[in-house]
Amino acid sequence: MRARGVPVACRDVPSAVATAPPRPSHVEPVExxxxxxxxxxxxxxxxxxxxxxxxxxxxxxxxxxxxxxxxxxxxxxxxxxxxxxxxxxxxxxxxxxxxxxxxxxxxxxxxxxxxxxxxxxxxxxxxxxxxxxxxxxxIYGDPSRKLKILGVTGTSGKTTTSYLLESALQAAGFCTGLVGTVETRIAGERLDSAFTTPEAPDLQALLAVMVEHGVTFVPMEVSSHALAMGRVSGTRFTVGAFTNLSQDHLDFHRDMEDYFQAKALLFDGRAEHEVVCVDGEWGRRLVKDGTVTVSTEGDATWSATDVQAFATGEQTFTAHGPDDLKLHVRLRLPGPFNVANALLAIGALHAAGVPTWAIERGLAEVDVPGRMERVALGQDFTAVVDYSHKPGAVAAVLDAARAQVDGKVIVVLGCGGDRDVAKRPLMGEAAARRSELLIVTDDNPRSEDPAEIRAAMLAGAEEVPADERGEVVEIGDRRAAIAAAVDRAGTGDIVVVAGKGHETGQEVAGVVHPFSDREELAAALRHRLRDPEGTDVRRGQVNEEAS
Incomplete structure (x- = not known):
């Protein structure tokens, strides 16, 4: 079986994948x-x-x-x-x-x-x-020398940019792999991802498997953890690309400078081409001779004009590149940040030699799981699921939501436990400032007391002056919080369920319980459509209609 759009040059991958990471079928022994x-x-x-x-x-x-x-x-x-x-x-x-x-x-x-x-x-x-x-x-035959790997790093946008890259590469007829947060794919066959970037032995084995199956191009998300911990050491990149930097992972990095320096390792010479979004100061610090720059705000190697956003969430723009090159881009993805992601993908693809017609075609066909993903069952308001789980991403997503509709912005948001505690009040502040209704709920509390996590978010929300914030309520049960958001939505509003995106579990006290924001949102919508008065909150199982 092949994924839709995967070229026939890809050789089939067995559909059954063992719990252990995949390995190539043949390895030359190393003394x-x-x-x-x-x-x-x-x-x-x-x-x-x-x-x-x-x-x-x-x-x-x-x-x-x-x-x-x-x-x-x-x-x-x-x-x-x-x-x-x-x-x-x-x-x-x-x-x-x-x-x-x-x-x-x-x-x-x-x-x-x-x-x-x-x-x-x-x-x-x-x-x-x-x-x-x-x-x-x-040990695995230096597989990155036999592949063109397009590495993407940054706080937000890695997954979306990787999907944009993959789609354009497939449109050009290349057999692709993909390594990222949501999934890993080998010639169209899907594997669940345990880490954004696998540990070094698993990554090299995975790349060797891709070589065996005819893969030639691999978009790869490269996390700061992977760079700091050497997971991509020994990997050669055709392109290294940088999206942006905002507060995240300060439970792992000492401070923002340490976080940036980890990201900067992708631009230490290991990538043949470097492509950087310079809309922020962190990106501008990476620029050197030969850097391909992209910007939605000013002069750069690649820039955007004539941006038009539509109520459907789609948008179009013209990408201007070197030597008066122009691309007419259509995206299914809303928000200015996705224009930046698309420009970064265009710069990386052009640097890798992908034809412009394939870039235009590929970018127009991309939907990204859990990234401003619409759940539409005939309701008269917009409902989306998004993975935003850091302050900058929450702000960007809610700004995009505001631009999409004329009605109210309603957001359901929590923070993960056992992670960067400093971002919790910042996320509460960002969401309260940009919504008419913020429902603070649980995300993945892990080993922490969920009430304490919510309290930190609520404290941040309360720092926003009353005349600058919407209503803020607390509903710990995430299923009930999603149902309440749907109950409160009116014609022309937008409901944003943020934080977990594509995830299919919720970790509480060390136990991962099945939970999908998309399925829960679909269930709440179905219940409302059957019972438009919203007389009770549905808490049963989600049926196959949500799949």
Whole structure:
């Protein structure tokens, strides 16, 4: 089976995907000495045993995913050390371990019988995580050299830009892969995504699988975590693209400067072409000789004029590029931020050599799951689901919603637990200032008390002067909050259910419960259409009509 629009040059991928990340069907064995030389590791093993060392045919940092012949990366972590699972990995058939000296000491690897008899090699490096990407790339045949990878980083817009890239590439007839937040695709076959960017061994194996199946171009979301933690080390990019930067992930990064410096790693020379949106100061800091710039606001290599927005959520504009090049662009996606995303995609595609006719055709066909995604069941108001979960994104989405309709803006919004706490009041403030009705609810509280998360959002909303904000109410139950928003909507209004987008679960106290904003919104709409007076709140199961 192939996804709609995927060229026949793609070779079929088995539809059944194992829980463990996919791996290529064939790998040329890599000698330990070659691997050690590449990453500058010291090889720990019994004297005189080098000729007996088994070569490596795979890599993983999860002991439960080890296959015979693997390199097991035993990395130091914040709570545990991967060396604690080294014996499990060896029992599963690992022939080599990459770790630091602390891992060697912790697991007693210097005295391990398999090390002493030469059947297992240990590679010791001060920064095993930092060299794991290069090691994995070597093991899997350096697949990024055989692909054109278009990497997209930034706070918001990575997913949308990646979908725009993929659609244009398919319109041009290329076989594509996709690596991102919502999903990973290999020649049109879908895999669920656990991370925005997979860990280094999984990524290199995934790219090798793509090569096997005829993929030539891969749009890839590149998160700040991936860059800071070396997940894309060993990966070569045809294009590196930057969307924007606003507050997020400050539970991981020390401050905004640290966050920016992580993003900036994509522009350290690893990408052949660099394409940057310069509508913000962070983007302007990335510009150097040869940078392709895009802007919706001023002079740049690529700019936009004649932007027209329609009540359907569609918009058109003219993209102006180098040498008086013009593209007439139609988007199904609303909002000025999506004009910026489209310009970034155009700049990246042009730099990669994609013809302009394919860019125009591809961009006109894109809908992005959970990104200003409409749920239309015949109601007389607009209802959308969006993934916006940081202050800047919430503001941009609600500004776009305001421009789309003449009626009220009603928003349902929560904040995730165990994440950046500083953004919670900022999100409450952004939503309250831009809506006639803000319903503060739960998102994924995870291990935190949901009421405390809501309280932080409400505090931010209350900081907005009363004459500058709409009504603010608190409904912790997200299903009830969505139903209440639909009940309150009138003709010409817009309901925005924000924060979770494409997600299909809600994590509470360590348990992930099935929950889809899209399905819940559709269920509330169906209930209202059957009972226009809204006499009660529907709390039952969603049927197949929502699928």
């Amino acid at each position: 330990i000495e070659k691997l050690a030389d590449l990453i500058g590791a010291r090889v720990l093993r019994a004297p005189g045993r080098s000729a007996d060392a088994a070569p490596v045919t795979g890599a993983t940092l999860r002991a439960q995913h080890v296959r015979p012949g693997d390199l097991f990366a035993a990395l130091p972590g914040t709570r545990v050390h991967g060396a604690d699972f080294a014996q499990n990995a060896l029992d599963a058939g690992a022939v080599a371990v990459l770790t630091d000296q602390a891992g060697v000491d912790r697991a007693g690897l210097a005295e391990h019988p398999a090390v002493r008899d030469g059947s297992v090699s240990v590679l010791v490096h001060d920064d095993p995580r930092g060299v794991l990407g290069a090691a994995s790339a070597l």
